[in-house]
Amino acid sequence: MAFFGIFGKEKKDRLDDGLQKTRENVFSRLSRAVVGKSKVDDEVLDELEEALISSDVGVETTLKIIERLEERVRRDKYIGTDELHNTLREEISLMLDEYKSEKLPDIENTKPYIILVVGVNGVGKTTTIGKLASRFKSVGKTVVLGAADTFRAAAVDQLKIWSQRAGVEIVEHGMGADPASVAYDTAIVAKSKNYDVAIIDTAGRLHNKVNLMNELSKIKRVIQKVIPDAPHEVLLILDASTGQNAFEQAKQFTAATDVNALALTKLDGTAKGGVVIGISDQFKVPVKYIGIGEKIDDLQVFNASEFVDSLFKNK
Amino acid sequence: MFEGLSDKLEGAFKRLKGQGRITEINISETVKEIRKALLNADVNYKIAKDFTDSVKEKAMGQDVLKAVSPGQMMTKIVHDELAELMGGVSQDINLKPNPSIILMSGLQGSGKTTFSAKLASFLKSKKGRQVLLVACDVYRPAAINQLKVLGEQIEIEVYSEEGNQDPVKISKNAVAHAKNYGINTVIIDTAGRLAVDQEMMDEISRIHKAVNPAETLFVVDAMTGQDAVNTAKAFNDILDFDGVVLTKLDGDTRGGAALSIKTIVNKPIKFVGIGEKIDAIDVFHPSRMADRILGMGDIVSLVEKAQEQYDEVEARKLQKKLAKNQFTFDDFLKQIQQVKKMGNVKDLMGMIPGMGKAMKDVEIDDDAFKGIEAIIHSMTPAERDDPSLMNGSRRKRIAAGSGSTIQDVNKLMKQFDDMRKMMKMISSGGGRNAMRNLKQARR
Ligand SMILES: Nc1nc2c(ncn2[C@@H]2O[C@H](COP(=O)(O)OP(=O)(O)OP(=O)(O)O)[C@@H](O)[C@H]2O)c(=O)[nH]1
Ligand SMILES: [Mg+2]
Numbered sequence: 001m002a003f004f005g006i007f008g009k010e011k012k013d014r015l016d017d018g019l020q021k022t023r024e025n026v027f028s029r030l031s032r033a034v035v036g037k038s039k040v041d042d043e044v045l046d047e048l049e050e051a052l053i054s055s056d057v058g059v060e061t062t063l064k065i066i067e068r069l070e071e072r073v074r075r076d077k078y079i080g081t082d083e084l085h086n087t088l089r090e091e092i093s094l095m096l097d098e099y100k101s102e103k104l105p106d107i108e109n110t111k112p113y114i115i116l117v118v119g120v121n122g123v124g125k126t127t128t129i130g131k132l133a134s135r136f137k138s139v140g141k142t143v144v145l146g147a148a149d150t151f152r153a154a155a156v157d158q159l160k161i162w163s164q165r166a167g168v169e170i171v172e173h174g175m176g177a178d179p180a181s182v183a184y185d186t187a188i189v190a191k192s193k194n195y196d197v198a199i200i201d202t203a204g205r206l207h208n209k210v211n212l213m214n215e216l217s218k219i220k221r222v223i224q225k226v227i228p229d230a231p232h233e234v235l236l237i238l239d240a241s242t243g244q245n246a247f248e249q250a251k252q253f254t255a256a257t258d259v260n261a262l263a264l265t266k267l268d269g270t271a272k273g274g275v276v277i278g279i280s281d282q283f284k285v286p287v288k289y290i291g292i293g294e295k296i297d298d299l300q301v302f303n304a305s306e307f308v309d310s311l312f313k314n315k
Numbered sequence: 316m317f318e319g320l321s322d323k324l325e326g327a328f329k330r331l332k333g334q335g336r337i338t339e340i341n342i343s344e345t346v347k348e349i350r351k352a353l354l355n356a357d358v359n360y361k362i363a364k365d366f367t368d369s370v371k372e373k374a375m376g377q378d379v380l381k382a383v384s385p386g387q388m389m390t391k392i393v394h395d396e397l398a399e400l401m402g403g404v405s406q407d408i409n410l411k412p413n414p415s416i417i418l419m420s421g422l423q424g425s426g427k428t429t430f431s432a433k434l435a436s437f438l439k440s441k442k443g444r445q446v447l448l449v450a451c452d453v454y455r456p457a458a459i460n461q462l463k464v465l466g467e468q469i470e471i472e473v474y475s476e477e478g479n480q481d482p483v484k485i486s487k488n489a490v491a492h493a494k495n496y497g498i499n500t501v502i503i504d505t506a507g508r509l510a511v512d513q514e515m516m517d518e519i520s521r522i523h524k525a526v527n528p529a530e531t532l533f534v535v536d537a538m539t540g541q542d543a544v545n546t547a548k549a550f551n552d553i554l555d556f557d558g559v560v561l562t563k564l565d566g567d568t569r570g571g572a573a574l575s576i577k578t579i580v581n582k583p584i585k586f587v588g589i590g591e592k593i594d595a596i597d598v599f600h601p602s603r604m605a606d607r608i609l610g611m612g613d614i615v616s617l618v619e620k621a622q623e624q625y626d627e628v629e630a631r632k633l634q635k636k637l638a639k640n641q642f643t644f645d646d647f648l649k650q651i652q653q654v655k656k657m658g659n660v661k662d663l664m665g666m667i668p669g670m671g672k673a674m675k676d677v678e679i680d681d682d683a684f685k686g687i688e689a690i691i692h693s694m695t696p697a698e699r700d701d702p703s704l705m706n707g708s709r710r711k712r713i714a715a716g717s718g719s720t721i722q723d724v725n726k727l728m729k730q731f732d733d734m735r736k737m738m739k740m741i742s743s744g745g746g747r748n749a750m751r752n753l754k755q756a757r758r
Contacts, residue, residue, distance in 0.1 A: 054360045056540040059351055121563060121591070122424025122536070130456075152591075153428075153468075154461035161456035175464075206566040239424060243357035243540025245568040266423065269509040275540065294423070294454070 044084070045070070055274030058244050061281060065091055089308050095281040096304035104260055104286075105232040107197070112144075112190035114198045114223060114230035116183075118216060118253050119237035121204030124265035124291055126155070128237055129199050130162030131291070131299035136197050137166055144193070146186030146200035147172035148179040148219060159201050165296055169195075179203065179215065180222040187226035200231070207252030216256050234259045235288070238275065240266045246275050250283045259283075265291030268298070276307070345389060346371050356569035356608045359544045362578050370396055394605055400574060401601035406583040409530045409557065410444070414493045416501045416526050420519055420550055421534035423507030426562035428458065430534055430588055431504040432465035433596040439471060444500040449489040450475035451482040451522065452506035462504055469593055472498075482506070483521045490526050503528070510549030520553050531556040532585070535572065537564045543572035544579045551580040562588035565595065571608050642735050644691050644699035651684050686719055690727050693717040702731060 045066055052062040068091045069084075107113045115132070117125050126149070133143045145163050147170060149155035156172050163170035171186040183200050190198035202219065205212035223230050236259040238246050253259050264276055267290050276287050287302040346367050353363040374392050409415070417434070419427045431448060438444040448466050450473055452458035459475050466473035474489040486503050493501045505522065508515035523531060533547060533556045550556060559580075561573055564587045573584055584599040636642050691699065693716035698704050705713075710724045717724075 050360055053354055054541050056357075056542070059354050120538070120566070122426060124424060152461070153464035154457040157460050158455075158457035165456075206563065208567040209565075239536075239538075241422065241536070241540060241542045241546070242538045243543075243568070243572065244355055245357070245538040245566065246540075248567060266509070269422070269511060269542070269546075 048088075052274060056243055056246075056278075057274035058247070058278045061095075061278035064281070065095075065277075092277055093305050093308045095277055096287070096308065104288075105229070107232075110232055112187075112195045112198050112227070112230075113232050114187060114190065114200070114227060115233040115235055116200050116202070116220060116223065116231035116257065117235050117237060118202050118257055118259070119204060120206050120239075120249055121152075123204065123237045123239040123242075124263075125149075125204065125237045126158050126162065126201055127294065128235075128263055128265060128289065128291055128299065129159065129201050130166055131296055132199055132289070133162065133166035133168045134296045135299060137168055141196040142194075143168040143197045143199065144186060144190050144195045145170045146182055146198060148182040148186070149201050149203040150175050150177045150179050150182065151203040155201075155203065180219045183219045184222045184226060187223045187230060191226060207249050207256075213252060213256040216253075220257050233261050233288075235261045235263055236285075237263045237265055238279070240264050240275065241269060242275065246279060247282065250279050250285065254283060254285065259285055261286060261288040263287070263289040263291065264302070268292040276302075342371060342374060349393060352610065353571060353574075353608070356571035356610070357538075357540045357543070357575075358571035358608065359541055359575040359579070362544070362575050366396070366400070366574075394609060397574070397608060398602045398605040401577055401604050402583050406558065406585055406599075408585055410438075410442070410500065412529050414447075414490065414499050414501050415530070416490060416503065416528040418503045418519075418523060418526065418528040418531045418554075419505055419534055420531060420554055420556065421507060421560075422509060422536070422546060423455075425507060425534045425536045426560075426588055427507065427534045428452070428461055428465070428504050429591070430560055430562060430586070430596070431462065431502050432469060432471075433588065433593055434586070435466075435471045435500075435502050436469040436593050437596050438500055439469070445498045446471050446500045446502060447489065447493045447498045448473045449486055449501060449503040451485050451503055453480050453482055453485070454506045458506065465593070482518060483525050486522050487525050501526075510546045516549070516553055523554055530558065532558050532560050533576075533582075534560045534562060535576065537561045537570045537572060537587075538566060538568040539572040541575075543575045547576040547580050551582065556580075556582060558583050558585035560584075560586045560588065561599065565589045569608050569610060570604065573604055574608055644694060644702065644731065647731060647734065648688065648691050651688065686717075686723060687727055687730075689717040690714075690719055690724055702728065 048066060048069070049062055052065060053059065057065070065088075069087060072087055072091070105113070117129055119125050129145060133145060136143045143166070145159060145168060147156045147159045149159070150173065153175075156175055160170055160172065169189070171182060171189050173182050173185070179202065186198050186200055189195070200219075200223070202216065203212075205216070207213065220231060220234070234253075234257045236250060236253050238249065242249070250259065250262070262276075262279065262285055264287055279285070280287055287304075290300050290302050290307075292298045292300060349370065350363050350367045353366065354360065358366070370393055373396065374389060408417070419431055421427050435446040435448050439446050448462055448471055450459040450462045452462075463473045463475065474485075474492055476485050476488065479485055482505065489503065490501055492498075503522070503526065505519055506515070508519065510516065531554050533550050533554070535543065535547065539546075547559075559573075559576055559582055561570065561584055564570065576582075577584060584601075584604075587597050587599050589595045589597055636646060690713060693713045698709060698713075705728060710721055710728075714721045714724045
């Protein structure tokens with residue numbers, strides 16, 4: 001938990017900007033649906049269904065949220081339109097909060113803390129690593145990056161530029177090298193030079209490619225040869241614009257590498273952050289970071305209540 | 316979460332069965348399932364609603380013919396309607412003016428750079444064009460280098476300007492360069508941008524005006540969710556693009572975004588990206604996409620593949636044994652060999668509608684067979700013939716002989732038993748039902 005402290009005050013207004021669209025979407029609809037009414041009726045629930053599904057929450061999770069809401073109404077007999085927003089916030093917050101990042105090792109007592117970054121093509125793995133490196137460094141942590149994407153054209157160059165921007169060391173064997181051996185060497189360097197944090201980039205891969213997923217498992221095993229309880233964090237990057245396939249990504253990457261943290265990128269776009277709710281709820285893996293732009297400081301630690309707040313905040 | 320539509324409809328159709336005519340009452344459950352399936356496939360909320368409304372209208376009042384089940388009939392109505400929406404025939408790329416300029420646009424990470432290289436290679440090899448690739452992503456680290464590396468691989472010139480931060484100027488200069496050297500095709504790769512980023516949208520609009528492309532393509536990730544409509548609309552409002560490219564279709568996404576985009580901007584989907592290699596590009600097939608969104612699977616190719624590999628005679632022998640419940644460990648071994656010949660079992664099974672989901676819970680990988688084979692090889696012929704002989708001491712001996720544990724042997728015995736049950740069900744009914752029954756039996 002101490003880790004959250006590292007990032008200090010988040011630029012909340014930025015997150016608010018990013019989420020503007022989602023909020024307007026859900027909110028304008030809901031307000032329209034509840035005007036002049038004093039309880040949640042079918043029409044409101046229909047509007048809610050549309051709003052949630054249009055935000056990529058997914059059918060199942062949406063139905064779950066609606067069920068919880070209906071249960072509340074049944075229990076409390078009466079729910080006013082004002083209460084609706086609060087209740088909604090509570091219920092969704094609960095789904096996100098139930099499985100907080102307690103399972104993650106404490107970074108303050110783990111050295112080197114190894115992070116393996118995985119995800120499908122183009123979701124923002126390398127960019128997130130650059131941002132993370134910079135954030136860790138800014139709080140006085142020493143960082144080394146591992147360029148284990150040796151496949152995509154110019155991937156090593158891309159990470160190198162980020163390492164320069166963040167001012168941290170990089171371990172690289174060039175393009176075409178064995179990714180497992182890059183990961184291995186990164187762990188060795190992190191251990192022998194006593195680094196606080198090592199972050200290993202991997203090539204984007206679609207989760208239904210068995211061989212590529214096996215390669216990831218191998219990378220993980222190889223890291224464990226150096227540090228048996230590593231990687232301490234397996235960070236799955238999800239693109240916020242991804243639809244229901246994100247669930248399948250979470251499932252398959254978890255099967256291959258025991259993902260224990262998620263990052264949701266590109267929330268500065270149309271910010272349908274709804275996908276987080278469903279995945280966090282279904283896979284019991286916490287969302288740890290969100291990406292809100294292409295610049296080096298466009299990264300925030302995910303905070304469930306703030307997230308839901310921004311989603312449903314009045315005006 | 317990801318059952319195919321055909322799978323879900325099956326349940327809904329049960330309610331329709333035995334009724335002579337499709338009516339409001341007997342169709343409402345079916346329509347709901349169709350809608351849910353479309354939403355799970357990422358079809359936009361409103362579009363899914365409109366679609367099911369129109370399907371309902373088409374189906375209403377139709378007589379259910381004797382020859383087909385109501386289920387088959389509904390499937391056909393849904394499929395035809397969807398295929399039509401996806402755009403009847405595939406459409407070609409416009410290469411008329413000289414040089415013909417192709418401009419790429421899209422969000423970050425959608426796959427523009429990779430696709431630019433694929434298209435360049437495609438046009439060079441399939442249409443005999445001389446192509447110039449232009450690197451206009453001056454923002455993302457190493458983006459220019461990425462295009463250069465790809466260009467080298469496919470032996471196509473890449474135009475870039477070191478230090479020039481103005482993509483509008485770079486693209487103009489590139490076109491002039493192409494004209495100077497008599498290059499007849501120019502593909503301009505641009506930086507990914509968000510539709511809500513005013514400055515960046517303005518930039519691509521200026522590139523568009525400056526080079527006046529014959530073909531502007533909107534590149535979109537097939538995994539895109541509900542947001543697809545907003546993004547496609549925003550890019551179309553600014554660029555009035557000519558076609559859509561759907562990337563990463565080699566994944567397992569159902570690709571409902573394709574339907575949403577087609578509906579909202581009414582522009583043809585022209586190409587699809589189906590892998591990371593340069594030649595992993597295909598023209599768009601509307602009907603196949605309709606099947607995919609519906610989760611109907613690619614039955615045709617499954618049948619072809621299976622036919623190629625499956626030994627007809629063996630299969631018939633097996634069928635007889637199954638019917639008589641004489642399936643033995645030797646048959647099991649033969650089965651394993653057959654299966655291995657057919658390649659990735661999961662891939663294969665995934666092509667059967669409704670089977671993909673079922674197979675996800677059944678772990679099969681080729682290595683898994685090794686242990687099984689070793690154990691069976693350690694059995695005496697009598698044991699292989701009659702599994703009921705397998706008492707504790709025999710199991711112990713077999714475990715030692717095959718270098719496995721007693722638990723492994725027990726597990727195999729259990730698997731064999733399950734397999735026998737499943738085989739029996741398959742031989743007496745559809746494979747899909749067998750799967751379901753098996754799962755229920757386990758519970
Ligand atoms: N707007 C926005 N863009 C982002 C964000 N994160 C990453 N990107 C952009 O998304 C694109 C892809 O990012 P990469 O970091 O290269 O993605 P990747 O997952 O490493 O990609 P591959 O290695 O090719 O699989 C780049 O253009 C990034 O600038 C974000 O939070 N917001
Ligand atoms: Mg990368």
